[in-house]
Amino acid sequence: MRGKSDVLVIGAGVVGCAIARELAKFNLETVLLEKENDVCGGVSKGNSGVLHTGLYYPKGSLKGKLCVEGRLMFPKLAKQLNIPYKLCGKHVIARTDEELKDLEGLKAVGEANGAKGLTIISGKELKKREPNVDALSALYSPVAGIMLPYLFTIALAENALSNGVKIHVETKVLNIEQVNSGYKVSTTQGVFYSDIIVNSAGLYADRISAMLGLDKYKLYPCRGEYLILDKNCGELINSMIYPVPPKIAGVLGVHLTPTIEGNVLIGPSAEFINMREDQRTTKEKIKQLMSGAKELLPSIPLNEIIYGFSAMRSKITPPEEKGSRDFIIREDIENFVNLIGIESPGLTSSPAIAKMVVQMIKKRKDITEKIDFDPTRRRTTPFRESSRSQQASLIKGDPTYGEMVCRCEHVSKREVIDALNNPFSARTISAVKYRTGAGMGRCHGGFCLPKIVEILNEEYGMFPKEIYLKNLNSPLFIGTTKELREKRKSE
Numbered sequence: 292m293r294g295k296s297d298v299l300v301i302g303a304g305v306v307g308c309a310i311a312r313e314l315a316k317f318n319l320e321t322v323l324l325e326k327e328n329d330v331c332g333g334v335s336k337g338n339s340g341v342l343h344t345g346l347y348y349p350k351g352s353l354k355g356k357l358c359v360e361g362r363l364m365f366p367k368l369a370k371q372l373n374i375p376y377k378l379c380g381k382h383v384i385a386r387t388d389e390e391l392k393d394l395e396g397l398k399a400v401g402e403a404n405g406a407k408g409l410t411i412i413s414g415k416e417l418k419k420r421e422p423n424v425d426a427l428s429a430l431y432s433p434v435a436g437i438m439l440p441y442l443f444t445i446a447l448a449e450n451a452l453s454n455g456v457k458i459h460v461e462t463k464v465l466n467i468e469q470v471n472s473g474y475k476v477s478t479t480q481g482v483f484y485s486d487i488i489v490n491s492a493g494l495y496a497d498r499i500s501a502m503l504g505l506d507k508y509k510l511y512p513c514r515g516e517y518l519i520l521d522k523n524c525g526e527l528i529n530s531m532i533y534p535v536p537p538k539i540a541g542v543l544g545v546h547l548t549p550t551i552e553g554n555v556l557i558g559p560s561a562e563f564i565n566m567r568e569d570q571r572t573t574k575e576k577i578k579q580l581m582s583g584a585k586e587l588l589p590s591i592p593l594n595e596i597i598y599g600f601s602a603m604r605s606k607i608t609p610p611e612e613k614g615s616r617d618f619i620i621r622e623d624i625e626n627f628v629n630l631i632g633i634e635s636p637g638l639t640s641s642p643a644i645a646k647m648v649v650q651m652i653k654k655r656k657d658i659t660e661k662i663d664f665d666p667t668r669r670r671t672t673p674f675r676e677s678s679r680s681q682q683a684s685l686i687k688g689d690p691t692y693g694e695m696v697c698r699c700e701h702v703s704k705r706e707v708i709d710a711l712n713n714p715f716s717a718r719t720i721s722a723v724k725y726r727t728g729a730g731m732g733r734c735h736g737g738f739c740l741p742k743i744v745e746i747l748n749e750e751y752g753m754f755p756k757e758i759y760l761k762n763l764n765s766p767l768f769i770g771t772t773k774e775l776r777e778k779r780k781s782e
């Protein structure tokens with residue numbers, strides 16, 4: 292038995308980590324379980340990273356309410372957790388007379404949800420702000436923003452951990468049973484007991500729910516693909532550029548999003564697929580994204596695309612319904628809180644979802660606030676953000692700061708080692724990438740990946756065959772050339 296907790300949260304995505312951190316404010320034994328070998332192994336690591344303002348969700352919906360609340364909570368949270376974000380604003384552009392009417396509708400919905408500062412501007416005004424974009428008119432949302440979703444999730448988890456939450460990675464929940472005193476949770480790392488369970492397993496939340504006989508939920512994976520433009524295109528747009536959402540798809544349409552790192556994201560596409568783990572990018576969608584991007588920004592230099600990736604929406608809406616349903620956040624069985632269908636705007640809403648879940652738990656348990664909760668997370672300034680003189684003194688104190696591992700993103704060996712010393716012992720290439728940015732630049736790991744492999748070998752004695760890109764399904768090496776040659780000969 293792995294111990295007994297007051298609350299056990301399943302899934303260390305942005306929602307589970309936000310809930311765990313919120314629970315850390317109280318005198319509670321809280322446990323967070325994650326099946327992957329690091330926190331943020333699911334959809335929270337790859338999305339548009341947009342802080343939405345509530346334009347798209349019906350008044351009175353949880354999506355509308357929690358999105359606006361979460362967005363408002365974000366600046367304080369970002370300061371406490373020491374993570375970057377930018378309120379760069381967003382323009383939803385209208386290119387036809389019909390779309391002009393849609394802008395009024397979006398504005399009305401946003402205002403009903405409590406979004407502030409929405410204005411409709413002329414095409415001429417848009418041109419002044421966004422010289423590369425042509426449209427008849429645009430809806431401007433000044434407080435929409437961008438952030439780094441993976442860094443936000445990691446920061447929430449680290450802060451929860453430093454405030455006493457027990458976080459177990461590589462711990463997949465296999466079964467849950469109701470027992471007299473609460474719940475018995477069987478995992479790949481033994482059995483946990485808890486009074487209360489919060490199911491925030493993202494794309495697998497329906498399967499977790501079914502473990503307790505609640506099989507009324509079914510999630511439909513809907514893949515979204517993205518393309519990334521090189522940083523030298525960062526000045527093409529000053530704000531997010533969105534189309535009027537397509538009426539039938541229940542998604543927002545291909546948009547252009549500046550990123551905190553200075554790239555531009557194109558995407559996402561929307562495609563219902565059968566396999567939840569199928570994170571491919573496809574020729575067909577790449578073409579679709581390129582043409583969607585050209586419609587928004589005709590001069591977009593598509594030869595500057597450096598990478599593509601995909602992410603999976605967990606939709607409650609079946610494909611034939613072609614719409615979007617609201618988040619489901621409810622205590623389906625006593626002391627078992629289900630979070631189902633937390634698709635967009637789940638990232639923006641996560642701090643507000645966490646508050647809502649804690650309110651639900653307060654109704655079940657008498658809980659008191661911890662007096663020593665520390666909301667802040669310390670972060671060392673990245674080498675690339677330090678001044679020349681600071682860099683010189685860093686190198687003087689520790690020469691590994693002077694060894695550049697990632698030349699595109701200027702990440703030093705010291706920072707790679709610090710990232711590998713993360714509290715979750717995630718020793719993968721992705722663990723370094725999400726913590727330092729190494730591998731996110733123009734060459735996308737061509738230069739730094741072998742160097743990180745070398746560091747894993749030198750510092751942790753890991754053999755190449757033990758090194759993974761992200762999880763145990765992604766080995767980087769399958770053997771030495773000699774071994775493979777011998778094997779082929781014997782076949």
Ligand SMILES: Cc1cc2nc3c(=O)[nH]c(=O)nc-3n(C[C@H](O)[C@H](O)[C@H](O)COP(=O)(O)OP(=O)(O)OC[C@H]3O[C@@H](n4cnc5c(N)ncnc54)[C@H](O)[C@@H]3O)c2cc1C
Pocket residue numbers: 301302303304305306307324325326327330331332333334335336337338339340341342343462463464465491492493494495496499514515516559602603604605633634635636637638639640
């Ligand atoms: C293409 C796309 C674009 C998006 N853009 C935005 C945006 O710009 N703004 C916004 O607000 N939202 C956006 N979203 C939505 C947002 O990404 C999600 O709502 C949010 O990340 C959901 O977080 P989560 O914690 O619920 O899920 P996840 O991050 O998937 O976390 C669930 C975790 O549960 C773990 N897990 C699953 N099963 C088990 C098990 N049996 N045992 C233990 N652990 C388990 C998983 O490994 C995973 O880490 C976007 C989503 C997509 C797909």
